[in-house]
Amino acid sequence: MKIVKVLGGIITVLVCSFMGLMVSYRYAVRPMQIKCLRSALQMLETEIYYSLTPLPEALYGVGKRFENEIGRFFLYTSRLMTGKEMLTAQEAWEKSLNWLWENSFLTKSDIDILKNFGFNLGCSDREEQIKHFKLVQQQLLHQEGNAEKEREKNERMWRHMGFWSGLLIVIILS
Amino acid sequence: MELISAQKAGGNFNKGMLDRRILEICSTPLRRILERLPASIINNFQELRLRQERPLCLRCVQDEFFVTIDGRVTRNPREAYFITKSDIEKIFLNLTRSSVYTLDEELRSGFITISGGHRVGFTGEAVLQNGRVKSLKNVTSINIRISREVEGCADPVMPLIIDPVLNTVYHTLIISPPGCGKTTLLRDIVRQISNGIPSMGFKGVNVGLVDERSEIAACYNGVPQHDVGLRTDVLDRCPKAEGMYMLVRSMAPHVIATDELGRAEDIAAVEEVLNAGIKLITTVHGADLEDIKKRPVIEQLLKKTLFHRIIILSGTKAVGTVEDVVDGLKGRSLLKKVKRGGEDCKSFGRNYNRSGL
Structure with a gap:
């Protein structure tokens, strides 16, 4: 009987610690993903402004260079534009943003910024495009700062909180 | 093949x-x-x-x-x-x-x-x-x-514009109102002189094509979408005058073809081409010879009798009806000679219909 109790206690502590770690991971990853997104967009900007690469190829080229969700997001957008669907840049961008929203730790406000950016993607001349890129970079930089602050505040707390709360539950119940 | x-x-x-x-x-x-x-x-x-x-x-x-x-x-x-x-x-x-x-x-x-x-x-x-x-x-x-190739639409005029003895073509001007098959005709002429015409004993020659409006070869990403012949080099979207100079310098063509002559700087380029011993095939918008003489640039060219053959198209019966072919040097019609071959020679409208137009 005692063994069961001890085992149950250990499991409870482990599960709680794990949940805490998950939450703290979320806070740790978001700034990294925003940073990655920013450098990807920077590359896209270069492709557009200096090489005048058409969007599907530019998105593909950028996507290839990142082996994470951000890279896959770009590749997916490119595939939507060239594949059977033949979507316009706006439609493809929006569709793959939905995918990104489900598969990354970006928040709603990050996605909204990207969504607004997508409306103007590819449908104006070079100079105009650059303005939109500058704007989105600025907004994302701001988001990154916020995400960083939240990480500092919450990451460590959640990491420990999981373990301690698990322990608390075990103590109360026993 | x-x-x-x-x-x-x-x-x-x-x-x-x-x-x-x-x-x-x-x-x-x-x-x-x-x-x-x-x-x-x-x-x-x-x-x-x-x-x-x-x-x-x-x-x-x-x-x-x-x-x-x-x-x-x-x-x-x-x-x-x-x-x-x-x-x-x-x-x-x-x-x-x-x-x-x-x-x-x-x-x-x-x-x-x-x-x-x-x-x-x-x-x-x-x-x-x-x-x-x-x-x-x-x-x-x-x-x-919609762009359509009409292969063989230049057949009726080919015997008139090539010189089988020297294996070359005459300087040729095509006059036509818009939408009457001028570019289509030019494209087929280019294709035929580039590939060669075995039935007439004509061997293919190098052709340089200045395609300012991407209409003749219709390049997409620089690749001609229409068949313009085996020995044709295309300068896509290039201003005519500059393009002609470039071709003379770089590709040593035997014939230069271009669409819609009309600007003042074109004249100097045309003369440059002719002085380099290159044959020229070109087109101009207009209803007939009288009509284009009203345009100072073209008149200047005609005065110098640079063109040995002038083809006049109209769309009265069908698209691409050859109204007349004039010998630019002697100023008389050449069409009577071919008319013996039957009505087919006079118009390529029928060919058009056959190709589904």
Whole structure:
């Protein structure tokens, strides 16, 4: 009987610690993903402004260079534009943003910024495009700062909180 | 040989089906309508006119129809399908592959050549920079010009413009009103002299083609979409005068072909070409010889009797009726000589019909 109790206690502590770690991971990853997104967009900007690469190829080229969700997001957008669907840049961008929203730790406000950016993607001349890129970079930089602050505040707390709360539950119940 | 047949297969149409490459750029509602069009119309129309908030319009050789939402043709504009803003936007984005920034030059010139060689022209609101057109925005009208190759349409005139003894061609000028097959004829002449004509004992020669408006070879990403011959080098989207100089310097062509002469600087370039011993084949807009003499630039050229052969086209009976072929040096008609061969020699309209136009 005692063994069961001890085992149950250990499991409870482990599960709680794990949940805490998950939450703290979320806070740790978001700034990294925003940073990655920013450098990807920077590359896209270069492709557009200096090489005048058409969007599907530019998105593909950028996507290839990142082996994470951000890279896959770009590749997916490119595939939507060239594949059977033949979507316009706006439609493809929006569709793959939905995918990104489900598969990354970006928040709603990050996605909204990207969504607004997508409306103007590819449908104006070079100079105009650059303005939109500058704007989105600025907004994302701001988001990154916020995400960083939240990480500092919450990451460590959640990491420990999981373990301690698990322990608390075990103590109360026993 | 395989190369040629492959090119032919790429250039030709499925009868009764609109070119897939045109359907691909259309918005979904528009695509549905166009897919339902009767084959007789599809084989005949030349232009697809799309204007925002106005009826969908098809232009055939000398006729015009509106199209209803279920793909019927009608003459009553009220029954027609009205083009929506989203139709135009979608087509424009598909055309540019959502990369408007890559097409600054094309937007300034007002047209894009799509795969298959079809030309899409558009108008909208001009964006100015220092008083010059920089780009276009808010596009509201789109004109899709169906491009068709008519191989063999130059057959009736070929014997008149080649010199079998020296294995060369004469300097030739084609005069025609717009839409009467001038470019089509020029393209076939280029193809034939580039490939050679075995039946006339004519060996193919190097041809340099200055294609300022991407109409003759219809290059898409620099690759000719039409068959312009084995020995043809194409300078795409290049201003004529400059292009002619470039070709003389770089490609040593035997013949230079170009479309729509008319600017003052063209004359100097033409003379340069002629002095280099290169034969020239070119076209000009106009109804007949008298008509083009009113234009100072062309008159200057004619006065110098630079052209040995002048072909006059008209669209009175069918597209591409050869009205006359004039010997530029002696000023007399050459057509009587061929007329013996029958009516076929006089017009390539019948060939046109055979090819489904």
